[in-house]
Amino acid sequence: MITLDNIIKTYPLGKGSSVTAVNGVSLEISQGEFVLIVGRSGSGKTTLLNLAAGLTQPTSGKVLIEGTNLWDLTDQQQSFLRSQRIGFVFQFPSLLPTLTVLENVILPTVFNSKQAAAQAHDRATELLQKVGLADKLAAYPRQLSAGQQQRVVIARALMNQPLMLLADEPTSNLDEKTELEIMGLFHDLHASMGITIVMVTHMRQLVAYGTRAVEMANGQIVNGHAN
Amino acid sequence: MNKTMGILMIALALTIAIVPLFTDCLANGRTLTTADGRSVPMKCHWTALAEIGLAVPLALIGIFNLTSKRKETFRTLNVISIALGALVVLFPTVLIGVCANASMPCNLIEKPLLILSGILVMGASLVTLASTRNFIEPVAA
Amino acid sequence: MSAFQLAWKNISGNAFRNGVVSLCALLLSAFALFTTLVIRGAESSLRLTIDRLGADIVVVPEGSEAKIESALLMGIPARFWMPEDHVNKLAAIPGVDVVSPQLYLATLTGADCCSVSDMFMIAYDPSSDFTIQPWLEEELGNGLRVGEVVGGNYISATEGEQNIKVYGYLVTLKENLEPTGTGLDQTMFLTFDTAYDIASKSAVQAESQLVIPPDSISAALIKVKPGSDPQEVALQIIQKVPGVTPIESSDLFQSYRKQMTGLLRSILVILSVTWGLSVVLIGLVFSMAANERRKELGVLRALGATRRFVFRSLLAEASLLAFFGGVTGLAVASMAIFLFRKLIMVSLEIPFLLPSPVSLLLQIGAGLLLALFSVNLAALLPAFKISRQDPAVAMRE
Numbered sequence: 152m153i154t155l156d157n158i159i160k161t162y163p164l165g166k167g168s169s170v171t172a173v174n175g176v177s178l179e180i181s182q183g184e185f186v187l188i189v190g191r192s193g194s195g196k197t198t199l200l201n202l203a204a205g206l207t208q209p210t211s212g213k214v215l216i217e218g219t220n221l222w223d224l225t226d227q228q229q230s231f232l233r234s235q236r237i238g239f240v241f242q243f244p245s246l247l248p249t250l251t252v253l254e255n256v257i258l259p260t261v262f263n264s265k266q267a268a269a270q271a272h273d274r275a276t277e278l279l280q281k282v283g284l285a286d287k288l289a290a291y292p293r294q295l296s297a298g299q300q301q302r303v304v305i306a307r308a309l310m311n312q313p314l315m316l317l318a319d320e321p322t323s324n325l326d327e328k329t330e331l332e333i334m335g336l337f338h339d340l341h342a343s344m345g346i347t348i349v350m351v352t353h354m355r356q357l358v359a360y361g362t363r364a365v366e367m368a369n370g371q372i373v374n375g376h377a378n
Numbered sequence: 379m380n381k382t383m384g385i386l387m388i389a390l391a392l393t394i395a396i397v398p399l400f401t402d403c404l405a406n407g408r409t410l411t412t413a414d415g416r417s418v419p420m421k422c423h424w425t426a427l428a429e430i431g432l433a434v435p436l437a438l439i440g441i442f443n444l445t446s447k448r449k450e451t452f453r454t455l456n457v458i459s460i461a462l463g464a465l466v467v468l469f470p471t472v473l474i475g476v477c478a479n480a481s482m483p484c485n486l487i488e489k490p491l492l493i494l495s496g497i498l499v500m501g502a503s504l505v506t507l508a509s510t511r512n513f514i515e516p517v518a519a
Numbered sequence: 520m521s522a523f524q525l526a527w528k529n530i531s532g533n534a535f536r537n538g539v540v541s542l543c544a545l546l547l548s549a550f551a552l553f554t555t556l557v558i559r560g561a562e563s564s565l566r567l568t569i570d571r572l573g574a575d576i577v578v579v580p581e582g583s584e585a586k587i588e589s590a591l592l593m594g595i596p597a598r599f600w601m602p603e604d605h606v607n608k609l610a611a612i613p614g615v616d617v618v619s620p621q622l623y624l625a626t627l628t629g630a631d632c633c634s635v636s637d638m639f640m641i642a643y644d645p646s647s648d649f650t651i652q653p654w655l656e657e658e659l660g661n662g663l664r665v666g667e668v669v670g671g672n673y674i675s676a677t678e679g680e681q682n683i684k685v686y687g688y689l690v691t692l693k694e695n696l697e698p699t700g701t702g703l704d705q706t707m708f709l710t711f712d713t714a715y716d717i718a719s720k721s722a723v724q725a726e727s728q729l730v731i732p733p734d735s736i737s738a739a740l741i742k743v744k745p746g747s748d749p750q751e752v753a754l755q756i757i758q759k760v761p762g763v764t765p766i767e768s769s770d771l772f773q774s775y776r777k778q779m780t781g782l783l784r785s786i787l788v789i790l791s792v793t794w795g796l797s798v799v800l801i802g803l804v805f806s807m808a809a810n811e812r813r814k815e816l817g818v819l820r821a822l823g824a825t826r827r828f829v830f831r832s833l834l835a836e837a838s839l840l841a842f843f844g845g846v847t848g849l850a851v852a853s854m855a856i857f858l859f860r861k862l863i864m865v866s867l868e869i870p871f872l873l874p875s876p877v878s879l880l881l882q883i884g885a886g887l888l889l890a891l892f893s894v895n896l897a898a899l900l901p902a903f904k905i906s907r908q909d910p911a912v913a914m915r916e
Contacts, residue, residue: 198911206821207911227825234823241914245818249532250525261525262823307822379534480673480861481705490858497854 152315152347153180153203158212160198172198173209174370182314185341185348187358190367196351197319199367203349204237204317205229217314234262238308242320244300246292252279252303253288259310271310278306282336298329305336315347316340323353334360379509380452383502384443387459390495390502391440394466395433398426401487403477422476422484428469429492432462436499443506452510456503463499466492522828526835536808537840543797544844544890549852550793552886554786556856556874557863559882561779564700564870568592569768571699573650574619574740575749577766578609578756584764587623587738588772592870594671594702596625596639600735601763608760609739614747619647622714623737626685626707627726638674639706640685642714649742651708658694665716667691669708672698683707687724688717700864700872741765779869794893801897809833809905816905817913826906833902837894845890849883 160173173195180186180203190196201207202214205221214221216236221229239245246255256275279285282302292300301321308316318337322330338360341348350361358364366374399405402422409417439459446452470476470492476484530537568591579587583599590597609618622642645652645662651669655662663669668683668690675692676682682689690713698704709717714731721729743752753765809816816829824832856863857873864871874882905913 201911204821206817206914207909227827230820230823230825230828233821239818239821241818241821243814243914245814247529247815247818249528254528258525258819259822261522262819262825262828311823382534382538478675481865486862486865487859490855490862494851494854494858498851 152182152217153178153349154213154215155179155199155203156213156215158199158202158209158214160195160202160207161210171370173202175212176367176370176372178365178372180315180347180349182347183345184363185337185361186350187361187364188349188351188367189353189355189358189364191353194367195370196353196367198370200317200319200349200351204239205233230262234259235311236314238311238313238316240301240304240308240316240318240321242323244292244297244324245304246300246307248292250291251288252284252290252292252295255292255303256307256310259307275306275310278309279303282306296329298325298332301325301329301333302336305333305340309340309346313346315349318348318350320352321350322357380443380446380506383506383509384440386502387440387443387499388437390499391433391437394436394492394495394499395430397491398422398429398488401491402426402484403482406483408482420477420484421474422470422482422488425470425474425476425484425492426488428474429466432466432469435459436462436466449510452506456506456510459503460500463496463503466496466499468496522832523835526832526839529832530836530839533808533811536804539804540801540837540840540894541844541847543801544841544894545848545851547794547797547848547893548845548886548890549848551790551889552849552852552882553856554790555882555885556852556879557867557869557871558779558783558786559878560700560860560871560873561775561869563874564872565592565772565775567699567872568701568703568870569771571650571696571703572740572768572771573742575743575768576741576753576756577768577771578605578739578741578760578763579737579766581762581764584766585774587766588774590623590639590702592701592772592775593864593868594639594705596637597623597737598625599623599737600732601737603734603736605760605763606736606739609741609756612752612755612759614743614752614755615741616744616747617647617649617742619649619740620644620736621738621740622711622731622735624714624729624731638685639702640714641706641708642711643708644711649740654696655694663693663708663710663713665710665712667693667709668713669694669696671696671702671704671706671708673704674707686717686721686729687726688720690717698872699870700860701870775869782867782869794889798893798897801894802901805833805837805898805901809901813905813908813913817908817910820910820913830902830906833905834895834898837898837902838891841890841894842887844894845887848890849886852886853879853883 155176155178158173158176159171161169161171163169176199178199188196188199198207202209205214208222216232221232224232247258250258253272253275256278257271260271276285276288279288282305284299284302284306287295287299292303295303322333325333334357337348337350340346348361364375365372402419402425403409404419404423408420410420411417436459439455442451442455446455470489476482476489479485572591577587580599580601583597586597586599589595603620606618606620609615621644624640624642626638626640643651652662655669666689670692672695674683674695681691681693683692685707690709696703718729718731741752743749749767753767756763756765819829860871860873873879
């Protein structure tokens with residue numbers, strides 16, 4: 152499903168210096184896997200996830216999604232691919248504060264979806280029911296707890312029926328009880344929908360939720376299977 | 379939005395209360411002489427004084443717009459302020475009036491200023507009412 | 520939900536920033552409308568007044584040009600005299616079709632006998648007049664009788680139903696003229712007979728007498744024969760009638776025209792500076808806003824928004840803010856100009872006439888376009904920059 156082929160990502164720091172966040176990583180993720188990428192802060196795991204999603208261009212190397220080189224596509228094609236194939240769950244609160252919960256979940260359909268408005272409404276309602284927030288459709292993000300907001304983000308990520316979910320430290324801002332709830336939700340989604348999940352985390356104890364774990368340090372994979 | 383309209387309302391209330399007192403004919407040295415020789419102010423002065431009676435509740439409503447947190451409070455007060463704004467316009471035009479001569483100071487400044495202020499009060503109130511449609515009251519701690 | 524609906528919802532966040540942008544649009548459009556209405560209002564007022572006079576040439580005593588302009592434009596009473604027999608001399612000049620003499624008078628200031636104060640009065644000769652008399656015959660079916668007057672737009676009866684007291688004499692207001700936006704709106708028009716009647720009775724009835732020097736007139740309005748050149752006729756007047764100045768209607772109000780050109784230049788400079796500053800300020804606010812929202816915009820890109828969508832969405836927000844600010848500014852400016860038109864005339868010392876509804880709508884449309892253009896121009900660079908930003912970089916702490 153996703154193939155990262157000898158990816159290098161270097162960020163310029165100005166005055167001629169730079170930092171290499173990902174240093175020659177190759178990784179293959181198959182359909183139906185639940186892969187956890189673990190590592191300390193600064194190990195390059197978030198950058199690797201962003202590279203996999205096409206949110207940043209590699210300095211060298213290839214990113215293939217279902218065999219297509221992401222960076223051979225135009226911006227429009229890439230955006231289409233992101234909206235239809237990939238769902239995102241971010242570490243930071245990523246709901247738009249001026250939209251209601253329902254409107255936030257419907258948001259991905261604004262960009263590229265062929266779903267009619269009524270269909271989108273029904274699907275969003277269904278997803279919010281699935282994540283246990285059926286009574287919060289008209290609420291605004293500021294009226295929800297951090298855990299509830301993250302559930303909405305997960306519902307939004309599933310809106311366009313993506314092939315994979317990419318989650319960047321989705322539980323790092325949550326208390327332990329809520330973290331377990333959210334991880335349970337991911338586990339259930341993986342089990343019931345067979346969706347591919349790639350999750351980045353610095354919490355080693357969460358690897359038990361996945362089918363495979365990969366460890367990163369200093370921009371390289373140091374442990375775990377690359378495929 | 380409510381806070382902005384609240385500040386605007388207070389500013390308009392101050393304008394309505396203060397400016398006419400300086401722009402009526404009495405403030406510009408013109409009075410009416412009665413049959414028995416007394417000098418009395420003309421009706422533009424009484425209009426100016428009456429407007430103070432409207433400006434005070436308007437200023438209070440402006441303060442409530444700044445501080446209130448309840449949807450019902452906004453709604454009630456701003457419906458009242460629409461009525462007050464209408465009265466601000468009606469006092470110098472229909473209910474009391476100002477001098478007849480078009481070149482008197484009250485016609486040059488006092489009356490048009492009051493009409494404009496009254497219309498702005500009504501506009502600000504309508505905007506506040508519209509913006510509180512989706513008002514979310516803060517959840518009690 | 521469409522891109523437009525998304526933009527609409529987004530502008531409800533950060534009221535202060537959006538308020539600043541809207542306020543700039545409001546001030547810009549209001550100021551632009553105000554200046555165009557004032558300048559064009561003054562121009563159309565002047566044109567209407569010249570048309571109203573109906574004269575090709577106005578002849579006044581030498582040195583009285585400024586006084587007659589003030590009288591006609593601002594209603595400031597003028598008193599000057601020249602010999603009545605100039606009428607015959609003028610009529611004898613080749614090219615002259617009709618000569619109509621006028622008397623310029625003024626009411627008393629603050630007198631007990633009078634209900635209006637300091638008002639300009641124009642007395643005309645019904646037998647030769649070519650503007651008021653024909654109009655009266657059309658409106659009323661006959662001319663003015665002794666004791667009857669016609670008033671400019673602002674003249675109203677103050678004594679009983681239709682009467683006004685001047686110099687202790689009660690005149691009847693028969694009709695009001697359409698507004699011109701000039702001093703003619705505060706002017707009373709009466710026949711020579713009425714003027715002399717008032718003068719003779721004022722010795723007894725008024726606080727001070729209305730004095731009309733015998734065998735004198737104030738001005739003579741001339742209509743030239745069709746095909747004659749007013750300039751040629753004017754030259755002949757200078758040669759054959761000493762002590763007078765002929766003013767061609769096209770030259771009338773020259774000093775005011777010059778004043779207005781000067782005023783227009785200053786206003787255009789101020790408007791340009793205001794516009795420049797507004798665009799810079801809006802650009803800065805947009806840059807700040809785009810920077811603060813970069814994470815949010817990065818999320819949109821991650822969810823599938825193209826660069827073009829983000830760019831268009833930001834410009835849609837800018838347009839909405841400009842629209843609301845512009846509409847508010849234009850509405851307030853239109854109301855203010857309508858309500859304060861008299862004050863504008865008096866304080867700027869210019870004539871002023873409100874435009875027709877169609878003309879007003881066109882000017883309002885132009886003001887709105889200016890607001891939309893300016894705000895979009897200011898938002899262009901920040902919107903472009905943020906839409907091109909790497910989403911991963913945008914979402915970084």
